Amino acid sequence: MSTPETTAPEAPRHFIRQIIDADLASGKHPTVVTRFPPEPNGYLHIGHAKSICLNFGLALEYKGRCHLRMDDTNPAKEEVEYVESIKEDVRWLGFDWGAHDHNASDYFGRMHADAVRLIELGKAYVCHLSLEEMRAHRGDLVTPGKPSPWRDRPVAENLDLFAKMTRGELDEGSAVLRAKIDMASPNLLMRDPVIYRIRKASHHRTGDAWCVYPMYDYAHPLEDAYEGITHSICTLEFEIHRPFYDWLLRTLDTPAKPQQIEFARLNLTYTVMSKRRLLELVQERRVAGWDDPRMPTISGLRRRGIPASAIRRFCETIGVTKHNSLTDVALLEHAVRDELNRTAPRAMAVLDPVRLVIENYPEGASEELEAVNNPEDPAAGSRKVPFSRTLLIEREDFMEDAPRKYFRLTPGQEVRLRWAYFVRCTGCVKDADGKVVEVRCTYDPATRGGDAPDGRKVKGTIHWVSEPHAGDVEVRLVDRLFLKEDLNDLAEGEDWRAHLNPGSLRVARAKVEPSLLALAPGAAVQFERVGYFVADAKDSSPGKPVFNRTVTLKDSWAKAAAKA
RNA sequence: UGCCCGAUGGUGUAAUGGCAGCACGACUGACUCUGACUCAGUCUGUCUAGGUUCGAAUCCUAGUCGGGCAACCA
Numbered sequence: 001m002s003t004p005e006t007t008a009p010e011a012p013r014h015f016i017r018q019i020i021d022a023d024l025a026s027g028k029h030p031t032v033v034t035r036f037p038p039e040p041n042g043y044l045h046i047g048h049a050k051s052i053c054l055n056f057g058l059a060l061e062y063k064g065r066c067h068l069r070m071d072d073t074n075p076a077k078e079e080v081e082y083v084e085s086i087k088e089d090v091r092w093l094g095f096d097w098g099a100h101d102h103n104a105s106d107y108f109g110r111m112h113a114d115a116v117r118l119i120e121l122g123k124a125y126v127c128h129l130s131l132e133e134m135r136a137h138r139g140d141l142v143t144p145g146k147p148s149p150w151r152d153r154p155v156a157e158n159l160d161l162f163a164k165m166t167r168g169e170l171d172e173g174s175a176v177l178r179a180k181i182d183m184a185s186p187n188l189l190m191r192d193p194v195i196y197r198i199r200k201a202s203h204h205r206t207g208d209a210w211c212v213y214p215m216y217d218y219a220h221p222l223e224d225a226y227e228g229i230t231h232s233i234c235t236l237e238f239e240i241h242r243p244f245y246d247w248l249l250r251t252l253d254t255p256a257k258p259q260q261i262e263f264a265r266l267n268l269t270y271t272v273m274s275k276r277r278l279l280e281l282v283q284e285r286r287v288a289g290w291d292d293p294r295m296p297t298i299s300g301l302r303r304r305g306i307p308a309s310a311i312r313r314f315c316e317t318i319g320v321t322k323h324n325s326l327t328d329v330a331l332l333e334h335a336v337r338d339e340l341n342r343t344a345p346r347a348m349a350v351l352d353p354v355r356l357v358i359e360n361y362p363e364g365a366s367e368e369l370e371a372v373n374n375p376e377d378p379a380a381g382s383r384k385v386p387f388s389r390t391l392l393i394e395r396e397d398f399m400e401d402a403p404r405k406y407f408r409l410t411p412g413q414e415v416r417l418r419w420a421y422f423v424r425c426t427g428c429v430k431d432a433d434g435k436v437v438e439v440r441c442t443y444d445p446a447t448r449g450g451d452a453p454d455g456r457k458v459k460g461t462i463h464w465v466s467e468p469h470a471g472d473v474e475v476r477l478v479d480r481l482f483l484k485e486d487l488n489d490l491a492e493g494e495d496w497r498a499h500l501n502p503g504s505l506r507v508a509r510a511k512v513e514p515s516l517l518a519l520a521p522g523a524a525v526q527f528e529r530v531g532y533f534v535a536d537a538k539d540s541s542p543g544k545p546v547f548n549r550t551v552t553l554k555d556s557w558a559k560a561a562a563k564a
Numbered sequence: 565u566g567c568c569c570g571a572u573g574g575u576g577u578a579a580u581g582g583c584a585g586c587a588c589g590a591c592u593g594a595c596u597c598u599g600a601c602u603c604a605g606u607c608u609g610u611c612u613a614g615g616u617u618c619g620a621a622u623c624c625u626a627g628u629c630g631g632g633c634a635a636c637c638a
Contacts, residue, residue: 012577012578012579012586013578014577014578018580037638038638039637039638041637041638071638073637073638074637074638076637077637077638131635131636134636135634135635138634139634140565140566140634141565141566141567141633141634142565142566142567143565143566145634172636173636175636176636185567186566186567186568187567187568187633188567188633188634189633189634191634194635194636196636197636198636199636213636215635215636215637215638216637216638217638219638220638236569236570236631236632237631237632237633237638238632238638239568239569239632239633240567240568240569240632240633241633242568243568262569264570264631269575275638317576317577317587317588318576318577319576319577319578320577321570321576321577322569322570323569323570323571323630323631324570324630324631324632325575325576325577326575326576327575327576328574328575328576328588328589330575330588330589331575331576331587331588331589333588334587334588334589335588337600337601338601341600341601342601346598372597375597375598375601376601405599407599408599416597417597418597418598419597420597449597450597451597458597459599460599461596461597461598461599462598463598526598526600528598528600529598529599529600530598553598553599553600553601554599554600554601555599555600556599556600557599558599559599560599
């Protein structure tokens with residue numbers, strides 16, 4: 001597991017850091033304890049990564065600790081499969097919760113005892129209103145609610161009824177436990193919220209031990225208090241829940257009084273982030289699974305070849321605020337390129353091959369040339385690449401009638417074959433349809449290795465593979481999943497699925513230099529002049545890698561050409 | 565119609581009463597054995613109107629715009 005870089009001292013003092021600084025300075029807390037509390041009902045995505053980096057990052061930064069806690073209070077929606085994937089993803093991101101592997105369900109006993117205490121305090125009651133009746137009693141945004149007819153029943157009766165609920169003697173939906181607060185509160189969440197409901201369902205951890213399950217609003221503050229969380233960081237939509245959070249801790253007078261702090265969730269261009277939509281993509285088979293390389297899930301990003309360090313860096317870059325924003329996915333891509341440029345070994349692969357014949361190179365001969373593995377990292381060393389008379393180059397690296405400033409192969413022009421020789425184009429061979437089937441050239445033996453002893457320069461360098469030595473591999477040209485920038489900005493009735501990019505996955509064959517065949521599954525590589533790729537961790541087999549494109553290289557020529 | 569929260573270049577953010585800064589992006593150009601990287605330069609911003617102050621992105625008031633809130637979900 002990689003160790004996350006400690007945050008630079010000049011890191012922006014975002015508002016949460018400022019709150020913590022103040023709390024530490026005032027002595028309110030001796031240390032920082034945060035938590036990451038996912039509900040195990042789906043896979044983690046890049047938005048969760050923001051929260052993970054924030055919570056675990058803060059703990060690291062302040063030498064406190066961060067707990068991992070499964071918020072498993074709803075037996076109907078949660079599964080073990082998700083628990084495992086969540087742990088794997090957090091670990092992969094580089095974080096460690098140590099011994100603090102918790103579950104909301106660990107506290108069902110304590111929460112229940114606290115509910116009994118609430119009843120004894122006269123602050124909770126059993127209510128039999130149906131869903132519809134309760135909605136009607138709640139009032140609305142502008143009109144106060146009406147009290148439930150059971151609001152003032154005696155403590156003893158509440159105790160007895162809650163015990164019956166707990167023993168499973170009451171039917172689902174026939175009763176709930178409600179906090180008794182204020183039916184006229186302008187905050188609807190304070191109008192006697194439900195805190196326990198009957199669910200005769202089997203829970204993935206507690207089995208059939210319980211017939212009543214706590215609601216999130218009741219459970220979460222208690223979980224935080226039990227664990228001694230100091231700063232309970234969540235997303236903006238929970239802001240309105242904070243008064244109840246504080247009310248509960250105050251009413252129960254818990255020894256610990258964690259503080260809930262809200263920040264804006266991550267939105268990314270060309271990306272859907274809601275669990276519901278991601279689930280639908282999987283269920284409707286619009287992607288191959290949760291870990292499809294096009295998915296913004298942690299497992300998808302991992303399979304796509306995006307390094308954990310790039311995700312961490314990205315999360316630090318985007319900052320933490322209280323206002324909604326839409327982050328350009330280019331920021332993520334930049335973090336990925338930046339990391340991979342430093343670390344990924346280079347190799348040559350031709351995605352759209354056309355044959356290049358060197359007329360003056362001996363037939364049947366071959367040799368090995370030295371190629372640098374990573375110009376950005378001398379320690380990466382070099383490798384041998386086979387060379388012969390017949391090579392394969394990218395089709396787009398030859399043009400019969402080239403525009404000015406086209407530095408690649410065109411009749412009469414000299415270019416460098418990367419790490420090999422200078423070659424001068426002599427022409428091409430076409431088939432009956434006029435399609436180029438072969439490019440011809442001559443080479444200068446004196447330029448072996450790629451430099452001319454006479455000091456002459458070429459403007460262009462192109463990549464190549466030796467046809468007789470080339471490996472043939474599958475490459476998956478992964479592109480953005482959606483064509484629309486802001487998937488949250490949809491017209492009434494507009495289906496987000498209509499913006500799916502039909503070209504988000506193009507499967508192709510590529511010709512590659514032999515060294516690439518030995519690449520370990522999960523290893524990143526740069527195909528020179530093309531992009532960063534990763535040997536797919538799932539579908540690669542020994543000697544037979546399958547490559548996923550992580551991100552393309554920037555291509556200012558393509559941009560210029562498109563403009564012309 | 566109520567309550568809560570927010571607003572800084574195209575995008576993400578910093579500045580917490582004292583020179584509006586950084587990163588991404590776009591556009592030039594230099595360099596280059598990757599038209600990559602790197603480097604240099606250019607571009608573009610404090611929602612509006614009042615007020616407080618020597619001085620306001622920052623404090624106050626009003627407005628505008630955006631987001632959230634009426635699951636026995638989290």
